[in-house]
Amino acid sequence: MGLTLEVHELAFGYGRTPILRGVTLPAVRSAEVTAVIGPNGSGKSTLLRCIAGFHRVQGKVAVSGGAGSGDILYLPQDPPPPSSITVFEAVMLALRIGRYSGPQRSYELQVATTLTALGLNTFATRRLADLSGGQRQLVGLAQAMARRPGVLLLDEPTSNLDLRNQLQVFRLVRDIATTQQTAVLTVVHDLALAAWVADHVVVLANGVVHSSGPPAEVITPEMLRDVYQVAGSVHRTPDGTLTVAVTDSL
Numbered sequence: 278m279g280l281t282l283e284v285h286e287l288a289f290g291y292g293r294t295p296i297l298r299g300v301t302l303p304a305v306r307s308a309e310v311t312a313v314i315g316p317n318g319s320g321k322s323t324l325l326r327c328i329a330g331f332h333r334v335q336g337k338v339a340v341s342g343g344a345g346s347g348d349i350l351y352l353p354q355d356p357p358p359p360s361s362i363t364v365f366e367a368v369m370l371a372l373r374i375g376r377y378s379g380p381q382r383s384y385e386l387q388v389a390t391t392l393t394a395l396g397l398n399t400f401a402t403r404r405l406a407d408l409s410g411g412q413r414q415l416v417g418l419a420q421a422m423a424r425r426p427g428v429l430l431l432d433e434p435t436s437n438l439d440l441r442n443q444l445q446v447f448r449l450v451r452d453i454a455t456t457q458q459t460a461v462l463t464v465v466h467d468l469a470l471a472a473w474v475a476d477h478v479v480v481l482a483n484g485v486v487h488s489s490g491p492p493a494e495v496i497t498p499e500m501l502r503d504v505y506q507v508a509g510s511v512h513r514t515p516d517g518t519l520t521v522a523v524t525d526s527l
């Protein structure tokens with residue numbers, strides 16, 4: 278049986294200012310991707326940091342079930358800093374503190390496989406200091422992948438990436454979920470990408486859950502109006518892909 282992340286009636290504030298109020302998420306299950314969407318400042322990063330255990334919260338955050346690791350890994354929005362270690366070393370380091378185990382040669386193979394999956398193999402010997410912000414963001418993702426957490430929390434993992442890399446990363450996020458049986462909760466700003474990658478979407482507005490469910494049920498013109506204050510349309514292509522067009526701000 279796979280593991281499940283449960284978040285029930287979570288409340289948190291910085292000082293006296295309440296930020297999250299009574300946040301209950303649909304079960305975040307292994308092999309599934311749940312996307313958190315919502316306007317700037319609605320509390321998405323705070324929610325992920327609360328789940329990761331960085332803040333003392335009210336309510337319940339629990340991981341249950343699962344034969345393997347129930348550990349929660351949070352990948353922040355900012356990429357790893359431009360240090361002097363190489364890309365290969367950075368991923369090897371992550372592998373060593375994760376739940377992977379095996380002979381040295383298989384560690385090296387695992388790092389190489391991870392780098393190839395992210396198109397980073399040609400950068401293996403480059404120092405992080407010599408990479409662009411987007412390339413370092415991919416290294417951060419490679420590190421997260423290598424650690425094989427039970428629950429992976431991604432804070433807008435494609436914020437610095439071009440269109441092709443955005444797609445590649447989210448394709449990989451789906452792969453990680455399925456092949457590593459990981460429960461993924463990811464913040465996604467682009468609504469079409471959220472619909473494409475996610476099994477479930479949670480809409481956060483002003484620190485409360487506005488709605489949640491399958492992408493096509495949640496990403497609607499009414500939600501765009503109520504939550505993002507924009508007029509827009511949502512279309513479903515024959516292959517099931519959602520397209521979102523914003524026509525005006527209200």
Ligand SMILES: Nc1ncnc2c1ncn2[C@@H]1O[C@H](COP(=O)(O)OP(=O)(O)OP(=O)(O)O)[C@@H](O)[C@H]1O
Pocket residue numbers: 291296315316317318319320321322323324
């Ligand atoms: N360390 C902090 N101290 C005080 N207030 C904070 C702190 N971090 C965030 N906030 C406030 O909490 C609210 C939610 O911020 P958060 O970063 O969680 O939003 P978000 O939905 O992730 O936004 P964005 O889409 O812009 O990344 C904002 O009003 C923000 O100003």
